[in-house]
Amino acid sequence: MTSYNREQLEALRMVRRQLASMGEEGLAALRKRIDRYLAFRNDLEEFLRVRFGDICNEKCFCSRLSACCTREGIIVFFADVVVNALASSPQQLDAVEQVFEYGHCGRDQGFKCVFLTQSGCLWQVRPIVCAMFLCDSAKEKVFGQDPEAARQWAEFENRRKAFTWPDKPVLFDDLETVFMEAGCRSPLMHLHFSPGLRMVKKKQKH
Ligand code: SF4
Ligand code: SF4
Numbered sequence: 736m737t738s739y740n741r742e743q744l745e746a747l748r749m750v751r752r753q754l755a756s757m758g759e760e761g762l763a764a765l766r767k768r769i770d771r772y773l774a775f776r777n778d779l780e781e782f783l784r785v786r787f788g789d790i791c792n793e794k795c796f797c798s799r800l801s802a803c804c805t806r807e808g809i810i811v812f813f814a815d816v817v818v819n820a821l822a823s824s825p826q827q828l829d830a831v832e833q834v835f836e837y838g839h840c841g842r843d844q845g846f847k848c849v850f851l852t853q854s855g856c857l858w859q860v861r862p863i864v865c866a867m868f869l870c871d872s873a874k875e876k877v878f879g880q881d882p883e884a885a886r887q888w889a890e891f892e893n894r895r896k897a898f899t900w901p902d903k904p905v906l907f908d909d910l911e912t913v914f915m916e917a918g919c920r921s922p923l924m925h926l927h928f929s930p931g932l933r934m935v936k937k938k939q940k941h
Contacts, residue, residue, distance in 0.1 A: 736835065740849070743811055744835040746921040750813075750820045751828060753917055762821075765913070769818055772906055775894050776860055779867075782891065786884050790873050803868050804851040812899070813914065813923040814907040815862040822859045831857050867895055901926050901936045908936070 736744070754762065783791075795803070820828060834849045834857060850857040856865070869888075878885035898906045908926040915927065926932050 740835050742922050743816070744832060746811075746813060746816045746923045747820065747828065747832060747835075749919050749921060750816050750914070753914055753919060754820060765817075766821055768906065768909065769821060772818065772898050773822070773860070775891075775898065776866065778894075779891055782887060783866075786877050786881075786887075787869065787873055790876055794873065803865065803870070804848045804856070809848070809862060810864050810925070811862045811923055812864075812907055812925055813921050814899075814910040814926075815858075815860075816923065817910045817914070819858050819860045827857070827859060863895060863899060867891070901932055902939050904939075 754765075757765070791803075819831075823831075831850070874888075878888065901908050905926075911924040911927050914921075915924065922928065926936070
């Protein structure tokens with residue numbers, strides 16, 4: 736297993752252990768914290784389905800060349816793992832863990848991301864970096880013909896920042912803090928350990 740995969744597996748196990756140790760009240764409070772983020776993600780998926788569904792199907796999924804999901808080394812945030820764990824059943828999370836440990840037997844050789852199966856991504860709420868990735872040619876095709884779609888995409892970019900970019904208090908930072916206060920540490924806690932993002936947070940305080 737690569738160190739990249741090991742870090743993700745350890746983060747997932749840590750999150751599952753921590754969630755299992757929380758009482759109903761603690762879990763309910765955590766779920767409430769991510770409500771608005773899940774609403775954003777639902778809106779985003781709907782936008783992508785309506786505006787990009789046909790293009791992505793035709794260009795990538797039919798030819799099995801998805802440039803989105805062949806990318807290796809996507810940045811996964813600790814909060815991505817927490818949100819996905821809260822949105823998944825134990826069986827769905829077991830399936831993700833098994834991919835780390837044993838690889839995905841059924842996937843086509845052409846697909847590089849271990850989480851991509853014949854029926855789509857194994858994550859119930861995929862990492863934000865994946866969800867907001869659009870290739871240039873798809874963007875040009877859709878936004879070139881439809882300025883309103885381009886404006887909506889810019890709004891999604893802003894909504895994403897409101898949850899992830901720490902120039903002000905944001906959910907992704909809060910979720911790391913909740914788990915750190917419970918004694919968890921992970922290299923995926925980029926909002927606490929990435930020098931660049933720490934600098935952004937530092938400026939927030941001035
Ligand atoms: S965004 Fe581009 S690379 Fe990704 S699935 Fe759509 S067409 Fe393919
Ligand atoms: S995690 Fe899911 S969405 Fe992201 S690259 Fe892998 S299969 Fe694609």
